[in-house]
Amino acid sequence: MTSFIQSVDARTQLAGTNRLEVLLFSLGTNSGTGRDEVFGINVFKVREVMHAPEITHAPDMPDAVEGIVSLRGTMVPVINLQKFCGIVVERKPNILMVTEYNKHVQGFLVDSVDMIERLNWDEVKAPPRMLAKRMGGLVTAVAELTNNRLVMIMDVEKILSETAGFYDDDNIFEGINRYHDTNVTVLYADDSSVARNQIRKTLDKMGLNHISTINGQEAWQALTAIADSCQSSGQKVTEKLQVILTDVEMPEMDGYVLTRKIKGDARFKELPVIMHSSLTADANQNLGKGVGADAYVPKFQPQELSKVLAELLDTKVTPNRK
Numbered sequence: 001m002t003s004f005i006q007s008v009d010a011r012t013q014l015a016g017t018n019r020l021e022v023l024l025f026s027l028g029t030n031s032g033t034g035r036d037e038v039f040g041i042n043v044f045k046v047r048e049v050m051h052a053p054e055i056t057h058a059p060d061m062p063d064a065v066e067g068i069v070s071l072r073g074t075m076v077p078v079i080n081l082q083k084f085c086g087i088v089v090e091r092k093p094n095i096l097m098v099t100e101y102n103k104h105v106q107g108f109l110v111d112s113v114d115m116i117e118r119l120n121w122d123e124v125k126a127p128p129r130m131l132a133k134r135m136g137g138l139v140t141a142v143a144e145l146t147n148n149r150l151v152m153i154m155d156v157e158k159i160l161s162e163t164a165g166f167y168d169d170d171n172i173f174e175g176i177n178r179y180h181d182t183n184v185t186v187l188y189a190d191d192s193s194v195a196r197n198q199i200r201k202t203l204d205k206m207g208l209n210h211i212s213t214i215n216g217q218e219a220w221q222a223l224t225a226i227a228d229s230c231q232s233s234g235q236k237v238t239e240k241l242q243v244i245l246t247d248v249e250m251p252e253m254d255g256y257v258l259t260r261k262i263k264g265d266a267r268f269k270e271l272p273v274i275m276h277s278s279l280t281a282d283a284n285q286n287l288g289k290g291v292g293a294d295a296y297v298p299k300f301q302p303q304e305l306s307k308v309l310a311e312l313l314d315t316k317v318t319p320n321r322k
Contacts, residue, residue, distance in 0.1 A: 028111035216253030263292030
């Protein structure tokens with residue numbers, strides 16, 4: 001039906017302006033509620049949309065995993081989002097969205113795909129607690145469209161964690177060593193509960209202190225509060241905080257804008273910033289460097305994160321504290 005691969009550079013530039021393009025899709029009319037709710041997924045992570053080919057079913061798969069399909073020689077697992085979300089509908093989904101997250105390719109079965117909507121990240125809000133609870137933490141953000149419809153942005157990382165176990169295997173933390181200076185505090189920002197949990201485990205393994213925030217705006221507010229406290233007590237910000245770790249895609253303020261604000265503020269100029277994202281293309285990494293990021297690490301690789309973090313602490317933090 002549609003390929004999305006050709007516009008990577010244009011969409012990378014779009015992300016750098018705190019905007020994103022969201023592909024809207026439906027899971028069908030829920031027979032229990034009578035609602036046909038609109039969901040969204042960042043176009044940047046969608047490779048193509050097609051009518052679902054024949055799916056090969058396999059034994060011992062999670063309930064929501066329909067099986068696998070062969071796409072140009074690549075075996076791609078297929079996840080039925082109706083089943084995953086517990087939505088009961090009259091007709092089975094037959095549209096396949098092929099996505100790529102952190103170099104993993106998978107397909108999502110949906111009822112229909114609508115259109116691409118361009119949004120500003122500051123218009124995309126963290127979901128109300130009631131909604132977040134009802135959807136089991138599956139919705140990371142909500143935005144109002146021009147026609148007054150609400151679109152719910154899905155936490156795809158949570159889906160992959162619960163269906164494929166990509167991110168919850170404790171073996172991926174083996175080999176992470178404690179850092180020699182445990183008087184280090186890292187502030188991290190990520191809208192995915194799955195990602196935040198893995199970051200926390202990584203930092204705990206390293207013996208580092210940490211402050212968790214759910215998006216760029218909340219991280220900026222936390223940084224401002226720390227700076228105000230330090231000014232009142234006559235301390236430098238780097239005495240209370242040593243490193244910032246930020247996701248790229250987040251509601252209200254994305255990681256590019258957050259990093260640019262940090263690097264443009266004299267109070268935080270000595271704080272190194274690590275960008276931590278499932279957007280791993282060279283174009284994304286170059287954009288991260290362009291806004292001042294000191295390092296760019298793929299998501300869900302805790303050993304790589306701990307290695308980069310230790311190297312950054314050794315070269316840019318510890319020497320300045322002696």
